[in-house]
Amino acid sequence: MPVWPRQPQARVYFGAVGKNQTMLVLPFKMKLAWDKRRTIEKFSIHEKAHDSAARCFARIADAYDDKQRAELGIDLFGGCLNVRPMRGGSEYSMHAWGIAIDFDPERNQLKWDKRRARLARPDAETFWTIWEDEGWTSLGRTRDFDWMHVEATRGR
Numbered sequence: 001m002p003v004w005p006r007q008p009q010a011r012v013y014f015g016a017v018g019k020n021q022t023m024l025v026l027p028f029k030m031k032l033a034w035d036k037r038r039t040i041e042k043f044s045i046h047e048k049a050h051d052s053a054a055r056c057f058a059r060i061a062d063a064y065d066d067k068q069r070a071e072l073g074i075d076l077f078g079g080c081l082n083v084r085p086m087r088g089g090s091e092y093s094m095h096a097w098g099i100a101i102d103f104d105p106e107r108n109q110l111k112w113d114k115r116r117a118r119l120a121r122p123d124a125e126t127f128w129t130i131w132e133d134e135g136w137t138s139l140g141r142t143r144d145f146d147w148m149h150v151e152a153t154r155g156r
Helices: 007-014 047-063 066-072 122-133 139-143
Strands: 021-032 035-046 076-079 100-103 149-151
Touching: 021 047, 035 047, 035 076, 047 122, 066 122, 139 149
Parallel strands: 021 076
Antiparallel strands: 021 035, 076 100, 100 149
């Protein structure tokens, strides 16, 4: 399992924001969360997070069939690389390095807690375990908000 840095050390570990990107080819098609008529087969991610994320997506493909992925919303791509500050802050978002991935933002809104977020339900347990096995952090599971988001850090 990779040992990811804590968020404040992201710049040292991953380098300049928006750089060192590579394409991750997905084992299943995902729909764009903001335009569900469009699908993607790959997306840009930081090269240091690539292999770990590829292993996660392969395990997700094995664990959930198309119907189950659609029910959970883990077939809805909400973004990865996006050079911007954190919402409501001045520090860079983990998306600025392409080390955070969002799933189904509509049903897992930023401020929603486990009572409302779709990915907080028990049928998502395997999904989260897959990411956690690779050392990724879920803000939903660690801080009970932003359940759409998983990142290649050990949190704050």
